[in-house]
Amino acid sequence: MDRRLLGLFGGLALLALVGLGVGPTRIEAWFAANSVVLRQAMVTGLLIGGVYGLVAMGLTLIFGVLDIINFAHGALLTVGMYLTFLLYDRFGVDPYLAVPLVGAALFLFGGLVQRLIIHPARNAPPHNQLLLTLGLALFIENALLVAFTATPRAIRLPYERDPIGIGPLVVDFPLRIWGTTITLPKLAAFVFALLLTGALSLLLQHTDLGKAIRATAQDRVGARLVGVDIHRIHLVTFGLGTACVGAAAALVLPFLSVDPQVGNTFNITAFVIVVLGGMGSIPGALLGGLLIGLTQELSVVFAPGSTKLLGVFLVFILALLFRPQGLLGRRL
Amino acid sequence: MNHRQRLLQDYARLAAVALPLLAVPFLVDPFLVSLAILTLYWAYLGNAWNIMGGYAGQFSFGHAMFYGIGAYTSTMLLLRFQVSPWLGMLAGAGLAALFGAGAGYLLFRFGVRGHFFALGTFALAEMLRLIAAETEFINRSIGVHIPLIRGDSWWRLQFERTQGNYYFVILGLFVLGMAVTIGLHRSHLGAYFQAIRENEEAAAALGVDVLRYKVYAVALSAALTAMGGSFFAQYFLFIDPTLAFGVSVSVQILLRPIVGGVGTVWGPLVGALLLTPLAELTRAFVRTPPPSLEFLRGRSGVDVMIYGALLILVILFIPDGLVGAGRRLWGRLSPGPRGGRRPS
Amino acid sequence: MTPLLAVQGLSKQFGGLVAVQDVSLELAEGEILGLIGPNGAGKTTLFNLISGALAPSQGRILFAGQEITGLPPHRICALGIARTFQIARPFARLSVLENVRIGAFLRHPHPDAAEARAREIVARMGLDPYRDVPASALTTAGRKRLELARALATGPRLLLLDEVMAGLTPTESQEFVALVRQIREEGITLLVIEHVMKAIMSLSDRVAVLHHGELIAVDPPDVVARDPRVIEAYLGEEFRASAA
Ligand SMILES: Nc1ncnc2c1ncn2[C@@H]1O[C@H](COP(=O)(O)OP(=O)(O)OP(=O)(O)O)[C@@H](O)[C@H]1O
Ligand SMILES: [Mg+2]
Numbered sequence: 001m002d003r004r005l006l007g008l009f010g011g012l013a014l015l016a017l018v019g020l021g022v023g024p025t026r027i028e029a030w031f032a033a034n035s036v037v038l039r040q041a042m043v044t045g046l047l048i049g050g051v052y053g054l055v056a057m058g059l060t061l062i063f064g065v066l067d068i069i070n071f072a073h074g075a076l077l078t079v080g081m082y083l084t085f086l087l088y089d090r091f092g093v094d095p096y097l098a099v100p101l102v103g104a105a106l107f108l109f110g111g112l113v114q115r116l117i118i119h120p121a122r123n124a125p126p127h128n129q130l131l132l133t134l135g136l137a138l139f140i141e142n143a144l145l146v147a148f149t150a151t152p153r154a155i156r157l158p159y160e161r162d163p164i165g166i167g168p169l170v171v172d173f174p175l176r177i178w179g180t181t182i183t184l185p186k187l188a189a190f191v192f193a194l195l196l197t198g199a200l201s202l203l204l205q206h207t208d209l210g211k212a213i214r215a216t217a218q219d220r221v222g223a224r225l226v227g228v229d230i231h232r233i234h235l236v237t238f239g240l241g242t243a244c245v246g247a248a249a250a251l252v253l254p255f256l257s258v259d260p261q262v263g264n265t266f267n268i269t270a271f272v273i274v275v276l277g278g279m280g281s282i283p284g285a286l287l288g289g290l291l292i293g294l295t296q297e298l299s300v301v302f303a304p305g306s307t308k309l310l311g312v313f314l315v316f317i318l319a320l321l322f323r324p325q326g327l328l329g330r331r332l
Numbered sequence: 333m334n335h336r337q338r339l340l341q342d343y344a345r346l347a348a349v350a351l352p353l354l355a356v357p358f359l360v361d362p363f364l365v366s367l368a369i370l371t372l373y374w375a376y377l378g379n380a381w382n383i384m385g386g387y388a389g390q391f392s393f394g395h396a397m398f399y400g401i402g403a404y405t406s407t408m409l410l411l412r413f414q415v416s417p418w419l420g421m422l423a424g425a426g427l428a429a430l431f432g433a434g435a436g437y438l439l440f441r442f443g444v445r446g447h448f449f450a451l452g453t454f455a456l457a458e459m460l461r462l463i464a465a466e467t468e469f470i471n472r473s474i475g476v477h478i479p480l481i482r483g484d485s486w487w488r489l490q491f492e493r494t495q496g497n498y499y500f501v502i503l504g505l506f507v508l509g510m511a512v513t514i515g516l517h518r519s520h521l522g523a524y525f526q527a528i529r530e531n532e533e534a535a536a537a538l539g540v541d542v543l544r545y546k547v548y549a550v551a552l553s554a555a556l557t558a559m560g561g562s563f564f565a566q567y568f569l570f571i572d573p574t575l576a577f578g579v580s581v582s583v584q585i586l587l588r589p590i591v592g593g594v595g596t597v598w599g600p601l602v603g604a605l606l607l608t609p610l611a612e613l614t615r616a617f618v619r620t621p622p623p624s625l626e627f628l629r630g631r632s633g634v635d636v637m638i639y640g641a642l643l644i645l646v647i648l649f650i651p652d653g654l655v656g657a658g659r660r661l662w663g664r665l666s667p668g669p670r671g672g673r674r675p676s
Numbered sequence: 677m678t679p680l681l682a683v684q685g686l687s688k689q690f691g692g693l694v695a696v697q698d699v700s701l702e703l704a705e706g707e708i709l710g711l712i713g714p715n716g717a718g719k720t721t722l723f724n725l726i727s728g729a730l731a732p733s734q735g736r737i738l739f740a741g742q743e744i745t746g747l748p749p750h751r752i753c754a755l756g757i758a759r760t761f762q763i764a765r766p767f768a769r770l771s772v773l774e775n776v777r778i779g780a781f782l783r784h785p786h787p788d789a790a791e792a793r794a795r796e797i798v799a800r801m802g803l804d805p806y807r808d809v810p811a812s813a814l815t816t817a818g819r820k821r822l823e824l825a826r827a828l829a830t831g832p833r834l835l836l837l838d839e840v841m842a843g844l845t846p847t848e849s850q851e852f853v854a855l856v857r858q859i860r861e862e863g864i865t866l867l868v869i870e871h872v873m874k875a876i877m878s879l880s881d882r883v884a885v886l887h888h889g890e891l892i893a894v895d896p897p898d899v900v901a902r903d904p905r906v907i908e909a910y911l912g913e914e915f916r917a918s919a920a
Contacts, residue, residue: 069447117644124651126447127391131590131647134583138640145633260633268458271451307466313459320452321442335787520781520790527778530767537727537761539753539782539830595769 034301036179041297043180049293050190051248053286054197055266056273058244064217064280065237068118068126071133074267075140076242080106080249081258082144088155088253095155095250099192103247110242114235122234137267144260154257160184185254192251194286200244201282213237217280268309269296272316291315335518342514342597349601350507357496369499369567371608373560376506378588378600379513380556385586386595387513387522388549389529390436393450394457395557395585397435398428400464400576402558403565407476408469410488417489421562425555432554436547454582461577475572478565489566498567505563509556513597516552525549526595557585591646593655602654606646614638678741680705680865681726681757681834686735688721688889695721697889698735703834708856708866710880710897712873714909718889719869720762723836726867727759728752739834754782758832762839762869764819766811773798773807775822779829794829801825801855816843820852828859835859837868841875849875877901885909 031038055077062070080102087093087101117132160183163172175182204210215223216233224230248266256262273292277284292312299311333341353372357365377399385391405427406420415423439452465473484491491497516522524545527535536542565571575581592603614635621628628634650657679702688696696718703709711719724730726737728749736745744752758779767775776794784790798807801821806814811822820840827835837856841849853875860866870876876883877897885893885900887909893900900906 067447069450117648120648121651124647125594127385127450127586127590127594128647128651130393130450131587132644135640135643135647139637139644140640142633142635142637142640146631146637150632272455275448275451307462310459310462310466313455313462316455317452317459320444320448320455321438335791518787520785520787523774523778523781526770526774527767530769531765533729533749534761534765534767534826535778536749537729537753537759538779538826539750540778541748541750 037301038298039178040180041301042294043178043182044186045294045297046290047182047186047190047293048297049290050193050197050286051252051289052266052269052273052293053289054193054244054248054251056270056277056285056289057197057200057282058241058248059270060274060277060280060282060285061213061237061244062241063274065213066114066118066234068129068133069271070241071130071267072113072136072140073133073241073245073270074263074265075137076106076110076263077245077249077266078144078258078260078263079109079140080246081253081256081262082148082153083246084250084253085153085155085258089153095157095253096188096192099247099250102250103243106246106249107239107243111235111239113242114238118238119231119234137263141260141263148260150259150261152257152259155253157185157254160254183255189251189255193248196244196247197282197286200240204282209236213240265309269312272312272319275316276319339515339518342518343511346507346510346514350503350510353503354500357499362495365496365499367609367612369495369502370612371604372499372502372506373563373567374584374588374608375601375604376502376509377557377560377585378592378604379506379509380553380560381585382589382595382600383513383516383525383556384549384553386589386599387516387529388525388546389595390546390549391446391450392453392550392553392582392586394453394455394582395553396577396579396581397453397457397460398432398554398557399561399564399581399585400457400460400573401428401431401554402561403571403576404464404470404476404561405558406562407478407565407571410478411476416487417562417566418487421559424558424562428558429551429555432550433547436550437543440543440546454579457577457582458579461573464573464577473573475570475575478569478571480569490569502563502567505559510597510601512552512556517597521545521548529595587643589653591643591650591653593653596653596655599653599655606654610642611635611639614642677704679703679738680707680740681867682738683722683726684736684738686722686725686737687733688718688725688730689733694889696725696732696886699886699889699891701884701891701894703865703867705833705865706860706863707881708860708868708879709894710876710883711867711869711886712871712876712883713886717886719886720838721889722886723759723838723867723869726752727757727836753830753832756831756833757836758827758830758834759836760820760823760827760838760840762842764816764823766814766819766822768812769810771808772803772811772814772822772825775811776825776829779826782829783831797825797829801828802851817845817848820844824855832864834865834867837866837870839869839871841870841872853879 055073059070059073062068062073083102083105084095084098087098088095093101113136117136118129121128121132161173163170164184165171173184175184175187204214212223212228212233213236215226215228216230216237220230223233269292273285273288276291277286277288292315295311295315296308300308303310356368360368377395381392381395402421402424405424406417409415409420409423410417435453435456439449444452464470470476478490480492481488481490482492484493484497486497489501516525524535524540527538527540528542528545532542561576564575568575588603588607589600590603591607592601593599617638618628618631618634681701681703683699683701686696686699687694699722701709711722713719721730725732728744728747728751731746736743738744739752739755739757742755744755744757747755767778770778773791773794776798777790780790780793780797784793795807798804801824803818803821803825806818811819814822820843824837824840841852844852849872856866856868856879868876868879880897882894883897883900884891885903885906887905892905892909893903895903
């Protein structure tokens, strides 16, 4: 523990030294020149971070309760996005209306996956489960490639730029505050993701099902002793985790085009968030989501030309080394 | 039987497998030679992974980091300084071992274990990929070509006319890798690796310096893996960040030993013998499907899709790998004392 | 003469919980010291401190006059202190012989020498019939023997045994008592945690009693058996147990 803190402070001191080397005035000047870019990055990062939180929450549930690394999480997100796309494209279903539909569909799909693939391997060594989800991810990704080709598909909300009236207040979109631009789809995704995260936390805290899920996460054997049907809990949890991803899929489609590979980035990001926030912690997933959203956008500002993920991975490795129990520890 | 005799017996077995393989290029057509090259190549890499992931039980999900270091080191040394790929291979091995030892030391020192360790290695490999894609010196994400030369050159490890020479190179590497594993399997080093895999606290209580031996396992595995990367670069004559450090490299590397049998000497080879032709077959199947499935012809993704499905089936139905399944079957068929045969 | 093991003012806290408090203790070469105490008294924690699995919060540990406080477990083992685990930790997928060989490598780097030594110990522990089966296939008694065998194979001067007789039948524990005596005959000093009173009283030269992390007595068995504080510690527990 002491050594960890020492390392942390050492790192900070090093950063400070680098800062001094660059020169405070230059840093100030840089900040002044980039203040708008910075603000925009922070806002965008927080908004997308809310969705990351939702995706990571699904993963952390599965992680915490079934103790498996689900590498198909991102691929399932892609499935949800195509589903939303089809609903919109064929039947004109509004993506926000599709949220519960796609969520429910993926709940069922997740349950099926758990029963057919995960459950039979429950006593196999852990790496087998990882490979099973990996095989599933390969299968899904390429099945989608066969069905939809690699061409990205996007939808555009017809009312994206309409003003919205909230009581006497009329809000114009894209919203401009504090020198930043906020589009309707991103704001809506953020708000809905937050609402869903809250709803799921309430479900976990206050319903019998939620209590059983938490009990299973903490102590599988103990939960079984007090009469929890572990198999059912595993099934439902996997379904719920996948439903999160389904909802998130419908929320991001209005501002993110879908191709068979789109889930990969989400997958990786979600893993980072789960480790950062603390495996099995719901508030941790949300907090981690926001932090990673910020990191991702800010790292582009600070290191222009580099990809968003580099900063994310750096944070990840640091989190593994210095706070392996996560920011908020294990508390499902 | 003493240690020496056992070792000799194992090496004799290896020779019995490898010597007949020398004849392959003279007997079969070029397509099969290239299939054999791929099979040995994956068996070699699987074996390298198995040292760390199977014997020492440190599940790596990012072996591409070592592979990529090897591929880029030999390639850049060749392009910039005309260094023979053979020397480049050694340099890459050394560099990868250093990198692996450093990364491993950090992760182990801070108590990163299990799922977290796997994710950590994954993140490291991805970081290297992203960094490689931004690095001017190695031509960013565009990648580097190794210029073609006329004719064959052992010094430059490039064979235009005699593809079969690549086969001998990879066979040699494979035998080297297997010899290392066999030596390990029979030495106290291998025994310590396995003890650490089974229970770290108990191993430490018996005088095993757990941290040090885990770092050794990573370094050894990294060095061998990097040499495989150098071989690939010379065989394919092109390398880019995804080919070198991509997730699919890491996955491919660990797939064979897991399907074949984790922590067994012959598992990686057995896995490669099954999976590599399987991958090629599905690819061929999509190229020329049977008439009833004509709509699949040439569709990209179908082969990997089938592969993914087969992977799921294999892991569901042979959870402890082919070698383990074979042993169980053997045990059922041959009466005798339970577990009387030592695993070899 | 310097004692083989000297523990001075040793304490260990887990958060607010004091598991071992200011324990001082000496073991002479060749002695068998019994360590008893109610559940949760801190016995295993004391072993963990001596063997280096845990770092003490305060205090020092000297082995043959040399300070070993804070050394990692493998170093302490190399110096000559071996321990068994209360809950056996076999290398499940390795054979019994291979398990013991891990310990033997410490003093016998050559595989043949290690193997010979391991065979010898396996035979002595009566594990010969199970020599080549995976350790996971052993019964509880077999696992306890394996724990002892592995520890012995490291060639210790001091052996720490943590409840090796728990869960054994009376016959099996009698065999164990004989085995432990034999080990002492070879000049190995022993610190033995045991709940089986009869065994510990007949085996030990002296008995140390831990209660709530504190050492409340270190005396010959017959004195300890009559010590009111010891009786109080155990009776107190029995009263609580029967009340619950
Ligand atoms: N690693 C640990 N972290 C936190 N508390 C611990 C730890 N190890 C032991 N304890 C606590 O310290 C106290 C002493 O435990 P210890 O295992 O040493 O008792 P013991 O005398 O060996 O008991 P038993 O006879 O049941 O084996 C107990 O309250 C236990 O819960
Ligand atoms: Mg105890």
